[in-house]
Amino acid sequence: MTLVGNIFFVLMAAVSLLGAIGTVASRNPIRSAVGLLVTIIGIAGLFLELKAEFMAAIQLIVYAGAVVVLFVFVVMLLGPDASKVPEGPPKGWAARALGGAAMAVFAGIASYLVLDSRPAPVPFPVVHADHGSVELVGRELFTKQLVPFELTTALLIVAVIGAIAVARAHVEKKTKARDERPAPQRFFVGPLHPRDAGHPLPKEHA
Amino acid sequence: MNTTAGTFFVLTPYLIAFVLGALLPRQKNAVERFGLGAVAALAVLFVKGMWPGAQADANPAGEWKNLLDVIVFLPLFGAVAVLFLPRQSPALLRKFTYAVLGVDFLVSLGLLSAPMTSGWHFQHVVEWIPSLGIRYHVAVDGLSFWLILLTTLTTPIAVHVSFGSVQTRVKDLCFAYLMLHGAMLGAFVSLDLFLFFVFWELLLVPMIILIGVWGGVEKIKAAYKFFLYTMTGSMLMLAAILYLVYTHDKLAGYPSFDYLALSRIVLPERAAWLCFLGFLAAFAIKVPMFPVHTWLPDAHVQAPTGGSIVLAAILLKLGTYGFVRFCMGMQGGPTWSAAATLGGVAVFGGILYGALVAWKQDDVKRLVAYSSVAHMGFVMLGLFAGNAAGVQGSMLQMLNHGVSTGALFLLVGVIYDRRHTRLARELGGLAKVMPVYAAVFVLVTMSSIGLPGTNGFVGEFMVVMGTFTSQVLGPKHSVSQGVGAAFGVVLAAVYMLSMVQKMFFGPLTNDKNRGLNDLNRRETIALAPLVVLVFVLGFFPNIFLSRMSAATDTLIDRFTESRKAYAGLGPDSDPILQPRRGGPFEQGYPEGPPQTAPTPAGGAEALNTHAGKVGGAP
């Protein structure tokens, strides 16, 4: 492995770790989103290092391009009020704190065991030049994994429909309101006064 | 091609009889024609079975291996297809359901081409989940053979009856029946325990739909009770199955869910008992046996007529069938040791207690339900007796119970449709206004109480004789339990005749009963095959027994051998695999660790070779 490779690895690892810390630690959700973006880019870089070009591309396109943007949209849509901390003592803080601590301890034990369980690290073997290429992954996806792949498309469609259905609240009320005051159907009368068109009157006409 | 042609030729007489029976009568509608055709085909079947030497003509070589797949999956696909039919046209839905069930019945007649003299028939094995040793393994032998035919005959009858009385949510009804039908057939033909379990659980769904949607006043409660009881047993059985698979993996080096493989395992005492109890729980609840029988009356009383027919005629048989196949066939040691105790439960808790409780019921349907408990007590007793007479009697009694109790539920449904009550005190003197109904009812009652000449007698008699001469039960218990079972015959007459007395005889006191109509055509058509079967089974049981005997003999051999192996095992020794038996009943044995993933194609293959070449180098 070349020195450039080492530097790249260290850089990307540091970027993704810092991004992760930023995600978790920022007070402002926008900053968290940016941290997430950084982490994703870092991991994409590590993917490149792992000769997984296709995965790196997907990582950037889907995560950076779609998911993080979606997060930013939602944060913007909700505005700063949403993230305001409500008054009163936070509920369940003990559980949260303990849970965080326990998680950290557990991770420590796990990491130690992972590093210690083998006498020597497992080095990467030399692989074919095609490893992780778009062609190979595509062939794999569309032959052996075709059924799960198609099921994924179904899952995505269902998720989209579900997201729309969940996010689109109070639909009935709106349609009912429209039904109560149907628009007049006069087609050949020329430009209508807003009152006749069924729209609320501007202030100056009232 | 050859096998298809062979199947066709075997089916030809029945088809011709069916067509003639369907076309010759005048001024009949399609449904009646179908019923008549079915009766004609049955008649041919009967004649052919009676003909001396007829069975020798059949050619076992020409079996079509996909026959069972068609029988099982036709209704299941039919159920899915029903979902795409318009809800607004019940006539179309009904016709479609009739067509599917009718074709399924006709196809199942193809089973008759096998003489059932040795081994598995129509066996079909396909790897399903190779890494866990799960295979799609279906086959039929003498134990399941008649139960399949009973199913394909009874479900159409139940559906036919339901279409007469149920007018709401017809689409759901069709769906439920078709799915139930397929699942029951699947459970009967599965020889892979995973597959069996899948079908076993699958049939719960349509059944609780049937009870919970078209049931009586307390339908939800009854559906819950049915579901929870059955589910409890199933879960214990699943645990036992998984333990057996685990043991097989340990002993043979590869996992397998296959019946043939798992039945070779002989477990040491404690594990064997736990496994046996797991299986027993599932089957005893389904049968149902004494302390866990209370779901049955509730389910029957609340279920619609068609649901009751299926429940009594087929679903309960799954419990006894499972006991024969999986407890006696796989758990010989504990089954043998427990037989005397369980036989006592079957006699006192089933036959006698069930009869006593039945006697005091005012709701006729509840009475018939408790009579089922008593009858199934006979079936279980015959199995515990463990000799050929007892087991064959039990198998026959399963058919008998399906026919007689199915017919009884149908008849109770007839009066419920007219009067909307099933309380015997509301009825009385019906023989005056409904003579044909009364005649058929008395006939079926006689078959149910085991009058010689009807079907009930042969089964009961064989069971009682088997019990008297049983070596499994031991000299003391065999005689005492035989006497107890024989006394059940008296009590059966008591409760059944009291019911007939209250319903049909005496003066016609209730004015509401004065204008009742006798059996209509739909009901007559539904009853006709059952009534015919009552006598065919009564006078010519050999038609049925001759196709069972090979399977029951093998089963008893297997039972005895595995009991011996179990007795030779110390209390804390390791489990062992019995030696292979060979012979036709080992056909389709899972020979080795299943093949792992099939060879990848194209680029992946290239990658593999490449990786193989360079993989070793660091």
Next chain:
Amino acid sequence: MQALTSLFPPNDVTLLAFIVLLPLVGAFINGVFGKRLGREAVTLMGLSVIGVAFLMSLGCFLMLHEQQTGEQAARLVWKGWDWFTLDTGFSRVVLTVGFSLDALNGTMALVVTGVGFLIHLYSWKYMEEDPGYYRFFAYLNLFIFSMLVLIFGDSLPVLFVGWEGVGLCSYLLIGFWFDGEQNASAGMKAFITNRIGDFGLLVAMGLLLLSTGSLDWSGIEANRQHLLDGMQIFPNLGWLGLPNGIMVSRATLVGLALFLGCAGKSAQLPLYVWLPDAMAGPTPVSALIHAATMVTAGVYLVCRLSFVFVMSPFVMFVVAVIGAATALFAATIAFAQTDIKKVLAYSTVSQLGYMFLGVGVGAFTAGFFHVITHAFFKACLFLGAGSVIHAMHARIHDNDQSQDMRNMGGLRRYLPYTFVTFLAAWAAIVGFPLTSGFFSKDAILLEAFSSHIATEGRVITGGETLWEWPQATGTVLYAIGLLTAVMTAFYMTRLLIGIFYGDFRGWKIVQKWKEPKHEHGDHHHEHEEPGPSMKGPEPHESPWQMWVPLAILAALSLVAGFLNAHLLQIHWFDEWLEPVFKTARTAVEHKEVAEAPFLVFAVTAFAVGVGVAYWVYQVKKGEPARAFAEGSPGFYKLVRDKWRVDEFYEETFIGGVDLLAVMAVWVDKWIVDGIVARLTAFFTSLAGTVLRYTQTGRVQAYAFTMVLGMGGVGWFFFLPHAAYRRTRDDLGGKYTLTAMPGASYQYRWDENADGKWDGGFGNKTQVAFNLDPDQTKKVRLQVRNAFGLTATRDIVVHRPKPDLSGADPEALKLLEPTGAKGAPRNGQAPNAPKGAAPAPARGGQP
């Protein structure tokens, strides 16, 4: 006859099948199509099938007679199809639907079809007005079919088909007029009581199959010596002085069970109660089923299985004693009945008792002869009673009233033919000298006195000797029989006088009869010639279809006795049946007695009974009887109420079962369902109630519990675990211990447990060693993980001694080749070591 014989060789007499089949065809056609066929066709169908069946039976009988020469029993056999096979493990019984005919059932078949045909003929007019005419004939034909199956059946199960079949027909015919609550419940009572008997028969079949391994007549007879095996019927009761329980021979159990069946079918104590109630059915039914044929099936069965019954003297004693007791008991009840059919019913019970008395003492021929003669005269009596009822029905359409003796009297003027035939049958039953009843009854009484079952030289296997009859048995039985004969003569004469003599008392039951005048004793004299409006239609003689059968039966009742008139040295019937009872007769011992005194006693009994009855009812016009009834009203009422036996059964047995059933329902609802369903549900809901407090509803709290679980897993990995797996081979003595793997584990062993480790920590995961039988070895294992923590485990391995005392010979066989240490082992042995098992299994089959 030659033609018949050549047409039907004795081993394949299809004619038997036709005899049985014909009534079935008649029943089917009449039952299914009868409504559309019309009365004439139904009559033709019903009568012709039975008539032809009678002719065919006659043909068979003659064939049989031709073939039976001397002592050699002839049999005509027809084998139908294999019904089913009972494979019990030590015997394999193929049950064939087959019929056989020998002297016994050939005679019986003649009676059944002959009397059956006459009664069919009689029913033609008797039932003419009934809307259920076709149904009646269908049932009657079905009954004949069942009865023929019963008597022709070549094995017990085939007999059982007929046995229960006649029970069914009896049920259907008793409840023929089912709109009366009583009729239907009488039918049910009959069926259920019969079923109790059938239970006995079923048990007997089971025991016979267990003991002799066969169920057909010849098989049972061939293997009957196994019936002398003992069987313990009671657990060991040392404290009762019965250390070995109660040991009886199987023959006793089989015989008692069989006799329970016979008692049910033939209305013996204690199961006789259904027969009097069965009189609710139409009178021809009473004549055919409940007098002539079906009720004698029990006697037939005892005769048929006589070789089983005589194996156990105790059973024969029970049969005889119960027969005698029933005869006496039923006769007492008949004294006080006023319903003429009831009188005849109790008389039937009493006569059946006679028959059992006869067969019980080993006089099978005499008992069976009484079956034949009784069929003639009792059928004649019942049909005569039917004729009377028919006549009374012309006046009043009320079943109870038209059967009541108190409404009759003087009918001989209106019903001359009926009177004459009734008189003939009366003569037979009361034992008027030289009539059939005289001969048959006399033979039974004589044998009761002189015969008993021999026991010497016969022991139950196991050493106990057979039970012996008490000394005085013969005398007591004879005395009871004679007393019964006197009583029979008395009540039958009372019946005769009540119906046919004196003045007609039936005027008062017309509708306009004025009640007040009814209350005074002798008022009916003044109404011998009432006004035309009150007179109504007179009783009238029946049409020829009804009196011709009566005449034939009457003639037979008078002359049938000469078939076996010992007094005149005619022994035709004895010789005819001799081959059938040859086996059984060897067990019967006779005393030689002079016949003359018995003849005198018999005639005296007849004369006393008839004379007293004549004096009481004809001379004194019933005055002494009334005086007696008023003198001891309680006793009289008790007798009139049939000793209240029905009420007693109601209170004890039926009430007991009823109570049991009510308890069972309660238990089912509250105990079984309570524990299995409700208690479980209660605990589930209790757990739910408690556990729902842990549901805070916050996502992070749930995540926290998840993390706790992960923490547990982490803790598990943090600690080392010195787990091991042992493979053992107790037979070969090879043991291996394998330490279980873990993340970065290192192991060290101490194989001889001397406290010193065999080496440092390393990767050695397995130790293997051999042990001698009954040797114990201790091994220590220590495991160290990545955190430097260690865990130690002491392992003890013990090789057990081979269990050579084991009860299972199979286990011993498995042990033998590997008894010595290190012996070469068979690879196929089930206990092969684990590693070896899969290889042959995989390679074994292609």
Next chain:
Amino acid sequence: MFQSLGTVVEHYVLIAGVIFTLGAIGFLVRRNVLVQLMSIELMLNAVNLALVAFNRAYPGNMTGQIFAFFIIAVAAAEAAVGLAIVLAFYRLKGTVMSDEGDQLKL
């Protein structure tokens, strides 16, 4: 050892473990539902990294990468639905603090 940085699977697994732990702690500790969702994304990414790394270490087939691919697809779906739920939650409660959403209790 230094020159072989990034050439053994342990390095990647370690990074993945740290990111996963950070995500888990973030999910447990933070109250803002949006940040919690992002933490879930972090965890998923960590898993992906480990999968791809192992696939690189044992390159017999492409299962690891394919699996990561599916995880990405599922994560996208999860993010869409999750954010929609957040929107609905905000409409209902006027806040995105997760401890306000305890309606499930009792």
